[in-house]
Amino acid sequence: MSVDAAPSLRRSLAIVGVGIRREPRWFAFAVAGSTLYGVMTVLTASAIGKVTREQIQPAVKAGAVTGTQLATIFAWVAGAVLLNVVGVVIRRIAAGYTMYNVAAGYRREVTRQYLRLPLSWHHRHPSGQLLSNANADVEATWNVFAPLPMALGVLVMLVAGIVQMVLVDPVMAVIGLTVFPALFLANLVFQRSMSPRVSRAQQLRAEVSEVAHESFEAALVVKSMGREQQEAARFEEVTRRLQAANVEVGRTRGTFDPVIEAIPTIGTLAVLAVGTHQVAVGALQPAAVVQVAYLISVLAFPVRALGWVLGELPRTVVGWDRVDAVLKARGELAFGDEELKPSGAARSRLSSVDYSYDIVDEAGQESRFQAIHGVSIDVPAGSTVALVGPTGSGKSTLTNLTLRLVDPDRGDVTLDGTDLRQVARGGVSSVAALVPQQTFMFDDTVRGNITLGLDYTDEQVWAALEVAQAHTFVSALPAGLDTRVGERGASLSGGQRQRIALARAVIRTPQLLVLDDATSAVDPAVEQAILAGLRRSSSGTTVLVVAYRMSTITLADEIVYVEQGRVVDHGTHRELQARCAGYERLVTAYAREAAERAAVAADEEEVVR
Numbered sequence: 380m381s382v383d384a385a386p387s388l389r390r391s392l393a394i395v396g397v398g399i400r401r402e403p404r405w406f407a408f409a410v411a412g413s414t415l416y417g418v419m420t421v422l423t424a425s426a427i428g429k430v431t432r433e434q435i436q437p438a439v440k441a442g443a444v445t446g447t448q449l450a451t452i453f454a455w456v457a458g459a460v461l462l463n464v465v466g467v468v469i470r471r472i473a474a475g476y477t478m479y480n481v482a483a484g485y486r487r488e489v490t491r492q493y494l495r496l497p498l499s500w501h502h503r504h505p506s507g508q509l510l511s512n513a514n515a516d517v518e519a520t521w522n523v524f525a526p527l528p529m530a531l532g533v534l535v536m537l538v539a540g541i542v543q544m545v546l547v548d549p550v551m552a553v554i555g556l557t558v559f560p561a562l563f564l565a566n567l568v569f570q571r572s573m574s575p576r577v578s579r580a581q582q583l584r585a586e587v588s589e590v591a592h593e594s595f596e597a598a599l600v601v602k603s604m605g606r607e608q609q610e611a612a613r614f615e616e617v618t619r620r621l622q623a624a625n626v627e628v629g630r631t632r633g634t635f636d637p638v639i640e641a642i643p644t645i646g647t648l649a650v651l652a653v654g655t656h657q658v659a660v661g662a663l664q665p666a667a668v669v670q671v672a673y674l675i676s677v678l679a680f681p682v683r684a685l686g687w688v689l690g691e692l693p694r695t696v697v698g699w700d701r702v703d704a705v706l707k708a709r710g711e712l713a714f715g716d717e718e719l720k721p722s723g724a725a726r727s728r729l730s731s732v733d734y735s736y737d738i739v740d741e742a743g744q745e746s747r748f749q750a751i752h753g754v755s756i757d758v759p760a761g762s763t764v765a766l767v768g769p770t771g772s773g774k775s776t777l778t779n780l781t782l783r784l785v786d787p788d789r790g791d792v793t794l795d796g797t798d799l800r801q802v803a804r805g806g807v808s809s810v811a812a813l814v815p816q817q818t819f820m821f822d823d824t825v826r827g828n829i830t831l832g833l834d835y836t837d838e839q840v841w842a843a844l845e846v847a848q849a850h851t852f853v854s855a856l857p858a859g860l861d862t863r864v865g866e867r868g869a870s871l872s873g874g875q876r877q878r879i880a881l882a883r884a885v886i887r888t889p890q891l892l893v894l895d896d897a898t899s900a901v902d903p904a905v906e907q908a909i910l911a912g913l914r915r916s917s918s919g920t921t922v923l924v925v926a927y928r929m930s931t932i933t934l935a936d937e938i939v940y941v942e943q944g945r946v947v948d949h950g951t952h953r954e955l956q957a958r959c960a961g962y963e964r965l966v967t968a969y970a971r972e973a974a975e976r977a978a979v980a981a982d983e984e985e986v987v988r
C-alpha cells in the first residue's frame with residue numbers, strides 16, 4: 380500500500396467506527412447474521428463432502444441410487460441452505476437498518492446545523508451545495524454499511540474454510556493459500572486505482588446537483604431572458620464531465636473484474652488437476668477433491684466482499700469530508716441566557732457598529748468587504764423610524780444586524796439595553812419580527828402561512844390580515860383562509876404575498892417590527908392604509924422601516940439617512956430636507972417618481988372614461 384493510502388485507510392476506518400458507535404446493536408446483528416452465513420457456507424462444504432462420501436460414491440459404485448440416499452442428500456443440502464438463507468436475511472435487514480438509521484441521523488444533523496448557522500454562513504454557500512451535502516454526500520458516506528457486515532462476517536468463513544482445507548489435504552490447501560493472497564492483492568491494486576476516480580465522480584455528482592438546482596431556481600430569468608440554450612449547455616457540460624468520470628470508473632472496474640473473477644476459477648481448475656491426479660494414484664478420496672474445490676469457489680466470495688468494502692471507502696472519505704465541513708462549520712451564533720421583557724414596545728439601539736461580508740472571488744480567494752462603518756442608530760420604544768438611503772447603502776444589512784441575523788464585527792446591538800449576544804436562543808425572534816424584501820411563502824394554506832404552526836384563532840388571523848390590508852382579497856379566495864397558495868405562493872400576486880408576509884409578522888404582536896421594503900409591491904394608497912393601521916394597532920410595537928416612498932417616509936417619527944454604510948444625518952423629514960443635500964436629492968427623486976406614476980394612473984382613468 381502506498382504511503383498516502385495508509386492514512387486514508389485509517390481515516391476511513393475511523394469514520395466507519397463513528398457509524399458503528401451510532402448503531403451498535405443493528406450493526407452487531409448484521410455481523411452475527413453474516414457470521415452465521417459464513418459458518419454455514421463452510422459447513423455446507425463439509426456436508427457436501429459427507430454426502431459425496433457416504434451417499435454419492437456408494438450410489439455411483441452400485442450404478443443405482445435409492446430413495447433413502449436421495450432423501451438424505453436432499454435433507455443435508457436443504458438444511459445447510461436454509462441456515463444460509465436465515466443468515467443472509469438477518470444480515471440484509473440489519474445492515475439496512477444500520478445504514479439507513481445512521482444516514483437519517485446525519486441528514487437530520489446537517490439540516491439542524493443549516494438552521495443553526497448564521498445568515499453570514501448561508502451567504503457563502505449555494506443552496507444546491509447544501510442539498511447535495513444533506514443527500515448525496517450523506518449517502519456516499521454511509522453506503523459502506525451495505526457490504527461491511529458481510530465482509531466482517533465472512534472473515535470468519537475465510538479462516539474456518541482455510542482450516543478445513545488444511546485438515547482435508549495440506550497439499551491442496553497450499554493451492555488455496557496461493558489463490559487468496561493473489562485475490563487480495565488484485566483487490567488492493569483495484570482499490571488503489573479506483574479511489575481517485577470514485578472521489579472525482581462523487582465530487583462531480585455534487586456539482587451536477589448544484590448546477591441543476593441553480594438552473595431550476597432561475598427558471599424565470601432563464602426563460603424570460605431566452606437563455607435556455609446556454610443554461611442547457613452549462614448543465615450539459617457538467618453532466619458530461621460526470622459521465623466521463625463514471626465511464627472511467629466503469630472502465631477500471633471492467634478491467635479488473637475479469638482478473639478478479641478468473642483467479643478463483645484458475646484455483647479451482649488447479650485443485651481439480653492436482654486432485655484428479657492424486658485420486659488416480661490413490662493418494663486421495665474424490666470427496667476430498669470435491670470439498671476443496673467447493674471451498675475455493677465459495678471462499679472467493681468473502682475476499683471479494685472485502686474488496687467491495689475497500690471500494691466504498693474512498694467515497695466514504697469524500698462524503699464525510701463534505702458533511703463534516705458543514706457540521707464543524709464555525710460562525711454559529713453563541714447565545715447567552717438573558718430573557719427579554721415579554722411585552723411592550725422595545726427600544727432598539729445600534730452603537731458604533733461595523734460589519735463586513737466575506738467575499739470569495741472566481742479564483743476562490745477570500746476577502747472582506749466592509750458594508751457598515753461605525754453606525755449608531757437609536758429607535759425609541761413605540762416610535763417609527765425610517766431608514767432611507769440609496770441602493771446598496773447598507774439598509775438591509777442594518778435590519779439584519781438589528782434582529783441579530785448577523786453579529787457586528789465591532790460595536791453592539793441592544794434591545795431595551797440588553798446586548799443581543801447575551802439573549803437566550805430564540806429570545807430575539809420571540810419579541811421581534813422582520814418582513815424582508817423577498818417574501819417567502821410555504822406551499823400551505825393562507826392560514827398556515829400566517830400562523831406557521833402556532834396556535835392562533837381565526838379571529839386573530841383575520842385581525843392581522845386586516846392590519847395588512849389583506850382581508851378583502853383573502854375573503855374573496857375560493858376557500859378563504861384554507862386556500863392553498865402553491866409553491867412559493869405562486870397563486871398569489873407579489874403584493875398579495877407581501878401582505879400575507881406582513882400579517883405573519885403582525886399576528887405575533889412583536890415589540891419590534893422591522894419592515895425591509897416590505898410594501899414595495901402594493902400600491903401607495905394600500906401602503907398608506909397598512910402603515911396607518913400599524914400605527915393604530917401597534918402602540919406596543921416599535922417600527923423600523925426601510926422606506927422608498929414619500930408616503931412611508933413622512934409617516935415616520937424620525938428618519939435615518941445612510942450612504943455607503945454610514946449614517947450621514949438623522950432627524951425629521953423637514954430637518955433633513957433643509958440640511959442634507961443627499962437626502963433632499965433622493966426624496967425629490969422618489970417624489971418625482973410618485974408624481975409620474977400618479978399622472979399615468981390619472982391618464983389611464985381618463986382613457987377608460
Ligand SMILES: Nc1ncnc2c1ncn2[C@@H]1O[C@H](COP(=O)(O)OP(=O)(O)OP(=O)(O)O)[C@@H](O)[C@H]1O
Pocket residue numbers: 502736737738748750768769770771772773774775776777
Ligand atoms: N451577502 C453579501 N455578500 C457580500 N456583499 C454583500 C452581501 N449582501 C450585501 N452586500 C453588500 O453590502 C452593501 C450593502 O448592501 P445592502 O443590501 O445592505 O444595501 P441596501 O441599502 O439594503 O440596498 P437596496 O436598497 O438595494 O436593498 C452593498 O454594497 C452590497 O453589495
